[in-house]
Amino acid sequence: MTSRTTRRNRTETLINPTNEELARLERQNRQRRLTAAPVIMAEQDNEMAAQLQLLRDQIAQLRREQPQAPQVQPGIGDSDNPHAFYQNRSAIVSPTIQRQDFEIKPQMISLVKQHLFHGLPAEIPMDHIENFEEICSDYRFEWGSETWDEVRAAFLDHFYTKSKTAALRNKISSFQQHSGEAFCEAWERPKEYRRECPHHGFKDEQILGIFYDGVEWDYRNALNAAKQWRLYDQD
Known part of the structure; x- marks a missing residue:
């Protein structure tokens, strides 16, 4: 009995904060988080920058260690050898x-x-x-x-033969859109000409300029309005 009476008579001090005190505590915690966030982000940014720089240094080291192949200057008539430019044009790879x-x-x-x-x-x-x-x-x-x-x-x-190669190259350089020909059909013709003559010798920028000059004015204006139009975007 005595033991039970002692436990019942034991008093504990309870803290009942007011709403104002709770609001003040919340503002203090929020301020601490805002103050600590930039420091944490800065540390993370510094760590990422260090890792990126380390990766760049490793890539540069690999490039320095890699032996450089001697650059061979193309000779006269090398672009007339079709076998030197041969590659499988099919996207299907057989087992x-x-x-x-x-x-x-x-x-x-x-x-x-x-x-x-x-x-x-x-x-x-x-x-x-x-x-x-x-x-x-x-x-x-x-x-x-x-x-x-x-x-x-x-x-x-x-x-x-040289005459056949010259004729195929002429088809590329003299491209003109046919009357009433759709734009997509006109675009397919230069691509097909390149497939027929893989040793045509034209750069992509040159073929793009030839195609641009050969299409009708309406399509040329549309190309002018298009931003960042590139040759391979149309493949």
């Missing part, structure tokens, strides 16, 4: 064939015969090479890729 055996099947011979190349002025050697490589991509040949590279280079150099 690698693991089998080592090879057999010329009648179906393959038939496919090749359906796409014969006669060397006519209207034919594009690059199209024939790509079509042939696409047909042969499903088969595994015993000879190395270097052998085919030599055959392809000889074929392109033989059928891309």
Whole structure:
């Protein structure tokens, strides 16, 4: 009984702050946070700047350690060699064939015969090479890729004569939009001309200027109004 009476008689002092005191305490805490925030942000910015500078130094060090390849000046007539500019124009990448055996099947011979190349002025050697490589991509040949590279280079150099190359380059330099031709169709023609003649020798800025000068006035004014218009934005 005595113990219970003692616990009941024990008094504790309770603090009941007023609303004004609570508001004052909240303002003080808010002020502390506002004062500490710029210091924390400055420390974070300094840390990020240090990390960025360290990354820049590492990149610069790697560039200094990387051996510089000697720059080879192009010689006279180098731009007339189409095989030097050859690249696969297709966006489709075929899977690698693991089998080592090879057999010329009648179906393959038939496919090749359906796409014969006669060397006519209207034919594009690059199209024939790509079509042939696409047909042969499903088969595994015993000879190395270097052998085919030599055959392809000889074929392109033989059928891309100087007169044919000059004619294809002239198609690019003399581009003009046809009467009633849609803008998108007109844009596709210079792109196709470049595909037909990969060794055309024009820079992207030059082709863009040729296209700009060749379109009708309405489209030219629209291009003038467009901001930051670039050649590859239209691909």
